[in-house]
Amino acid sequence: MTNVVELHDVWVSYGNVTVLEDINLTVHDKDFLGIIGPNGGGKSTLLKVILGLITPDKGIVKLLGDKPEKTHKYVGYVPQYASFNLTFPISVWEVVLMGRMNTIGPLRRYGKKDYHAAQEALKKVKMLEYKDRQISELSGGQRQRVFIARSLVTDPKLLILDEPATGVDAVMQKEFYELLKELKQNIAIIMVSHDISAISIYVDKVACLNRKLHYHNSKELSPEDLDASYACPVEMLAHGMPHRVFKLH
Amino acid sequence: MLEILQYSFMKNAILTAILASIACGIIGVYVVVKKISSLSGGITHASFGGIGLGYFLGTNPLYGLIPFSLLSALIMGLVSRRSKVSEDTATSILWSLGMALGIIFIYLTPGYAPDLMTYLFGNILTVSTSDLHLMLGLDVLILIIVYAFYKEFMAISFDEEFATVIGVAVERIYLLLLCLIALTIVLLIKVVGIILIIALLTMPASLSAHYTYNLRNMMYLSIFFGTFFSIMGLILSYALDIPSGATIILVMSGVYIIHLIYDNIKKKVHA
Numbered sequence: 385m386t387n388v389v390e391l392h393d394v395w396v397s398y399g400n401v402t403v404l405e406d407i408n409l410t411v412h413d414k415d416f417l418g419i420i421g422p423n424g425g426g427k428s429t430l431l432k433v434i435l436g437l438i439t440p441d442k443g444i445v446k447l448l449g450d451k452p453e454k455t456h457k458y459v460g461y462v463p464q465y466a467s468f469n470l471t472f473p474i475s476v477w478e479v480v481l482m483g484r485m486n487t488i489g490p491l492r493r494y495g496k497k498d499y500h501a502a503q504e505a506l507k508k509v510k511m512l513e514y515k516d517r518q519i520s521e522l523s524g525g526q527r528q529r530v531f532i533a534r535s536l537v538t539d540p541k542l543l544i545l546d547e548p549a550t551g552v553d554a555v556m557q558k559e560f561y562e563l564l565k566e567l568k569q570n571i572a573i574i575m576v577s578h579d580i581s582a583i584s585i586y587v588d589k590v591a592c593l594n595r596k597l598h599y600h601n602s603k604e605l606s607p608e609d610l611d612a613s614y615a616c617p618v619e620m621l622a623h624g625m626p627h628r629v630f631k632l633h
Numbered sequence: 634m635l636e637i638l639q640y641s642f643m644k645n646a647i648l649t650a651i652l653a654s655i656a657c658g659i660i661g662v663y664v665v666v667k668k669i670s671s672l673s674g675g676i677t678h679a680s681f682g683g684i685g686l687g688y689f690l691g692t693n694p695l696y697g698l699i700p701f702s703l704l705s706a707l708i709m710g711l712v713s714r715r716s717k718v719s720e721d722t723a724t725s726i727l728w729s730l731g732m733a734l735g736i737i738f739i740y741l742t743p744g745y746a747p748d749l750m751t752y753l754f755g756n757i758l759t760v761s762t763s764d765l766h767l768m769l770g771l772d773v774l775i776l777i778i779v780y781a782f783y784k785e786f787m788a789i790s791f792d793e794e795f796a797t798v799i800g801v802a803v804e805r806i807y808l809l810l811l812c813l814i815a816l817t818i819v820l821l822i823k824v825v826g827i828i829l830i831i832a833l834l835t836m837p838a839s840l841s842a843h844y845t846y847n848l849r850n851m852m853y854l855s856i857f858f859g860t861f862f863s864i865m866g867l868i869l870s871y872a873l874d875i876p877s878g879a880t881i882i883l884v885m886s887g888v889y890i891i892h893l894i895y896d897n898i899k900k901k902v903h904a
Contacts, residue, residue, distance in 0.1 A: 435798055457800030468792040472666055473848045482788055486799045491781050518846035538799065 386449035388413055388542050388572040389434055394443030396429055403429050407443070407597045411542075416568045418587035419576045425594035427576045428464055431546055434574070435461060448541060457486035460535030462528075464546035464576075470520045476530050477515040480505055483537035505533040508563060510556075524551030532560070536567075543567065545575040549582065561586045642758050646867055646877075649760045652768040653824045654837070654859030656775050659852045660817040661838035661859075663810060666848070667790040672709060674831040675724035676811065677818050679705035679731025681827055684752045685738030694752060695767065695819060702815035705731055710811045714804060755826030755878025757867060764823060771816050778813060786810060787848060824863065825878040836885045837862070840892060862888065 389411035396404040403426045411417055421427055432438040433445055436452025448455040460483075483505075484498040506512040509529040519527060528551055535543060543564075549557045561582055564573055568588075577583055583590060591599035664673050683701025687694030709727050713720035739746050751759050760768075779786065785806045788796040797803050814834075821830050841854035866881030873880075 437794060437797060456798045459798060461795065461798045463794060469666075469668065471842070472791050473842065473846045473851050474787070474791055475846065478787070479791075482784070482791070482795070483799065485784060485788060485796075485801060490785055490801075494784070534795070 387411065387446070388415070388448060389574070390444070390446040391434070392444040394433060394440045394445060396426070396433060396438060396440045402595065404433065404440070404597075405595045407433075409591070409597060409599060410601070411572055411574060413572055414568060414570070416564070416573045416586065416588045417575070418583035418590045419574065419593055420578070420580060420583060420590065421593035427593055428546055430593060430597075431461075431544055431574070431576060435459060435544065458538070458541045460538045460540030460543045462531050462535045462543075462545045462548050464550070472519065474519060475515065476506070476511060476517050476519060476522070477502065479519060479530055480515075480533045480537055483534040486538050501537045501539070502533075505537040506530075508536060509533045510559075525553055525556060528552050529556065529560075541571055543571060543573045545573070545577075547576055547578065549577065549579055557582070642760075643871075645760045645762065645765060646757045647864060648765055649757050649768065649824060650863035650867060651860050652765070652772050653820050653833075654856050654863060655772050656817040656820045657833055657859050658837055658854075658856030659775060659779055660813050661834045661855055662841070662848065662851050663786060663790060664814065664834050665838040665842065666851075667810075669814075670831060670835050672713065672720065672724050672811075673814050673834060675728040676702060676706045676709055676815055677827055677830045678728045679709070680815070680818055680822075681752075682731040682734035682738065684749075684827075685735030685742075688742045688746045688749075689738040691742075695764070695822075698822065699816070699819055701731075702818050703812055706811035706815040707808055710804075710808045714807070751826065752822055753826045753828055754876060755822065755824050755829060755881075757824050757863070757877045757881075760823050768820050771820050775813055775816060778809070782806065782809065825881055829878055829882045832882050832885065833859070836889050840889055843892070843896065858885075 387410050389409060391407050391409040394404060394407040395402065407430065419427055419430070429438060433440055434447060434452065436445070436447065436456050445452055448458055480502045481494055481498060484494060484501060488494065488498065503512065506515055509532050511526065511529050511533060514522065514526065514530075519530065522530065528548065532545075532548060535545075545564075549560060552560060557579075564575070565586055567573065575583075575587065588603060589599075589601060590603050591597055664670050680698055680702035682705070683698040684694045685697070686701060687697025690697065705727060709724065712718065712723040712727070716723065718726075739749065748756075748759065750756070785796075785801055788799070788801050789803050789806050789810070793803055796806075817834070818827075818830055821833055825833050837855035837858035838851065840858055841851045844854055845851050862885040863881050866884040867877055869875075869884060870877040870880035
């Protein structure tokens with residue numbers, strides 16, 4: 385089985401500012417990797433490199449064993465900020481169907497299978513009853529659920545989520561993380577999150593990113609890793625959670 | 634009033650209004666929802682170089698216009714996407730560059746340029762039957778392409794980043810859309826002229842956005858608005874004996890502004 389994601393010695397800079405420095409990362413099939421780190425630490429950039437939306441200055445990126453440009457259509461992606469204009473004349477149903485474009489290609493119309501997939505995905509995020517709403521008529525959390533549905537409908541081999549729970553209320557968040565838990569039985573998931581409690585409960589492996597990536601292919605990070613990433617001691621991880629991000633020390 | 638229909642130029646003018654509104658309604662919706670009206674304005678004005686080239690070569694200026702507007706669409710699209718120059722700046726530069734070329738071409742053409750004003754400000758009454766055939770052909774082409782790439786155009790207009798990830802050839806589809814804008818310019822030029830085209834391209838679409846949240850319905854509605862306002866403007870210009878292109882734009886803008894004010898008042902009353 386090829387690795388889902390492989391990064392070797394990846395560097396990215398914007399002008400003179402180095403955003404990612406010497407990143408090495410391997411994600412295996414059915415991994416659930418959480419990425420934490422301070423704002424501006426390069427988390428979204430890293431996800432975009434994995435997706436092939438940003439070409440690194442240096443280094444090798446492989447997604448599902450090939451160049452990201454060839455394989456990113458097998459990835460479900462939920463961006464942090466919706467990059468579109470809210471007044472766009474499009475319904476929830478049309479947004480979700482858009483996720484099926486990877487399987488049907490140009491010049492073809494959506495068919496029964498696509499409608500079925502869209503329906504199932506909307507059911508999973510409990511948004512089916514809103515399917516005819518225009519996207520500006522939804523709350524932030526509802527909209528986020530629609531984008532999650534859009535990523536699920538692609539039938540992904542890897543799910544990439546950038547702060548997916550932003551604006552989603554607490555009850556729905558829990559259901560959402562339970563849904564991810566169910567999904568990871570079959571696919572790999574990479575999730576960027578500030579929600580450290582969610583990370584500690586649901587993910588299998590944690591990486592910490594602040595220009596450099598601290599990752600030991602496990603759920604544990606050393607205090608040195610966190611110091612190096614956040615440049616200050618991180619205390620919020622020791623609130624007696626069911627699982628620990630820290631090693632006992 | 635009906636007696637004006639007896640003139641063949643009037644029949645042609647009305648057919649022109651309909652054919653132009655079809656292209657304009659469909660493509661104008663993309664211009665509005667993708668927010669590329671200034672880029673479209675740039676393509677329009679740069680196309681003036683093609684009119685000049687047509688005069689210079691002694692052919693129908695429309696034959697100079699078609700390749701020239703397609704070329705400026707492609708250059709505009711590629712420069713704005715690939716170079717470090719901002720889209721805004723690139724648009725302004727190419728906008729003037731095309732017009733400058735047109736002026737030089739016309740200067741170099743011996744004699745004077747007949748109907749130059751028609752291309753700048755439009756004159757729907759000068760549309761010949763062969764022009765109509767060309768317009769019909771372009772309409773059919775635009776309809777076929779939009780039908781074939783409907784979901785791709787929607788995807789790149791709505792969310793380019795996601796469209797890229799999902800495997801849509803975003804840049805190529807975007808360039809195709811810009812080429813359709815270029816062809817629409819050819820269709821509209823005799824109606825309102827280069828200077829006023831951008832108003833015709835944006836107003837019916839923007840007005841229709843107030844009435845529907847569905848892209849397809851928006852297209853139908855803006856075709857209707859376009860046809861209605863063009864014919865209204867045409868009749869008014871005939872009755873008052875004033876230039877048709879400008880009258881069409883004035884009628885459209887008048888309704889648009891009244892609509893905006895009415896909308897605002899309605900919101901305040903409900904608030």
